[in-house]
Amino acid sequence: MPDSRVVRVGRHPYATRSHLTKPVRTPGGKLVSQTIVKKSKGPICSDCKCSLPGIRHLKATAYKNLKKRQRTVSRAYGGTTCAGCVRMRVVRAFLLEEQKAVKKLLAERSSKK
16 A cells, blocks of 8 residues: 655645645655645736736736736736726827817807807
C-alpha cells in the first residue's frame, strides 16, 4: 500500500485561506504538497465597478511580468474604464459642446433682433 501522508511545505502547518495546499502524486509515486494561490478579482471599471474584460485577473505584483498588451486595452481609458462608460463620456462631452453651440447661436440671433 503506497504512503498517503502529505507534509505541508514550510513551517506554517495550518490550512488557512491564504495557505491552502493540495496533494499531488509525482511520477516517482511520492505525495507532495502543492500550494494553491488565491484567485484575484481583477481590475474593475472606475465608473460602474464592473469587471474589465480583456485584462487578466492576477495579483498586483504579477502584472509586472506581463506584456503591456496583456495589462491594458488599446483604447482611451483602457485598463481603468470599461467601453460602455467611455462611450457615455464621449457622448456626454459631445452633447455638452452641441448645447453650448446652440446656446451661442440663439444668443446671436436674439442680439440681432
